[in-house]
Amino acid sequence: MLAITILFLFVMFILYKLMLIVPMREVHVIERLGKFRTTLAPGFHFLIPFFDRVAYKHDTREQVLDVPPQSCISKDNIQLEVDGLVYLRVMDGKLASYGIEDYRMAAVNLAQTTMRSEIGKLTLSETFSERERLNEAIVREIDKASDPWGIKMLRYEIKNITPSRHVIHTLEKQMEAERRKRAEITLASAEKEATINMSQGERQEAINISEGHKQKRINEAKGTAQEIAIVANAQAEAMSLVAKALAVKGGNEAMNMQLKEQFIEQLGDIMRKSDIAVVPAELAKMEGFFEGIEQVTGTVNALKGAKA
Structure with missing residues (x-):
């Protein structure tokens, strides 16, 4: 019985050495009598007991x-x-x-x-x-x-x-200085942009004001030109009517009478408004004329009284 057991164990040992199952994730390196024989891929393989042995196992996964x-x-x-x-x-x-x-x-x-x-x-x-x-x-x-x-x-x-810590400290200082620099550049850019916008606004305002003044002067010039044209047309029309009136019989006498009336009216206005009396030469002649008439009248009346 003992011999059978030993024989059974020996056979099982031989079978164990004879059969080899290589897992999927591995490759086995086989040596025969200490010399490389082959590399077995995953699967079922047979070996020669006591001659072949698995020398190395390698995992083929990453x-x-x-x-x-x-x-x-x-x-x-x-x-x-x-x-x-x-x-x-x-x-x-x-x-x-x-x-x-x-x-x-x-x-x-x-x-x-x-x-x-x-x-x-x-x-x-x-x-x-x-x-x-x-x-x-x-x-x-x-x-x-x-x-x-x-x-x-x-x-x-x-x-x-x-x-290193020293380098980290230096880098932190450098980054802080860089942030400060960027902030100053940003502020300077903003101030520059604001100045440019303000100057452009003032420039546009000055342009608008000058354009307004220009348009005002143009409008005033146009108005003055239209006024002059209207006055000239009226004067031309009046002169045409005067010329037509003068061409009619008795027109000159009527014109002279009209001028005399205007002269007397304007002279009266001047005398009323001025503090100093100014007597034109023509008026002086008219005054002498009337004084002469009064002297003649006085002489005529005196002669009539003497005859009586």
């Missing part, structure tokens, strides 16, 4: 490796603490097993050195503004160096870029 923080010096000599993440995948189980001792540790160290080298090519401001280009450059360099290891570097992501 792997994420954490890159520890490290000190880097930028192009403008500023010290930075930078960490990141490496995404890779095993593409060749044989190279991943025999090409390097530990591809994970090698990928992390290579990422650190490459990141340090790439950051040294950029200034501090460029490390923040050009992360995408920096990630692509690191992936390109790591993928080129890791090709003999049978792995594929998919991407690299920088998590944090932390300057």
Whole structure:
């Protein structure tokens, strides 16, 4: 009975060594008598017991490796603490097993050195503004160096870029000064704009006033011209009527009589309104004429009295 049990266990052990099931997410590297034989893909396989063995197992899924923080010096000599993440995948189980001792540790160290080298090519401001280009450059360099290891570097992501406390304090002062500068520029631009608007308003006001004065003078000139034209037309019409009246018999005598009446009326107005009596020469002659008539009348009356 004991022998049967031992035989059964031996057979089961042989079957266990004979059959191999590789999971979907893995590849197995098989060695025969210590020498590489093949790489088994996922599925069911047979092995030769005591001759074949599974030397290495590799996960073919995408792997994420954490890159520890490290000190880097930028192009403008500023010290930075930078960490990141490496995404890779095993593409060749044989190279991943025999090409390097530990591809994970090698990928992390290579990422650190490459990141340090790439950051040294950029200034501090460029490390923040050009992360995408920096990630692509690191992936390109790591993928080129890791090709003999049978792995594929998919991407690299920088998590944090932390300057030293002194640099942070300096940057805060710089940002505050920059904000103050932008505020002063904004205020100056606003004042300039206000001054320009005010001057344009005053200019437009002066233009409007001058246009108003110009239009006023034009209107006044037009009114004066129309007034002169109306007066001239009236005078011309009056002169035409006077000329027609003079052409009629007795027109001259009527004109002379009219002029004399106007003269006497105007002279009376002048005498009433003025404080100093002004006697024209013609009036003096008329006064002498009337005095002569009075003397003749007096003489005639005297002669009549003597005869009586």
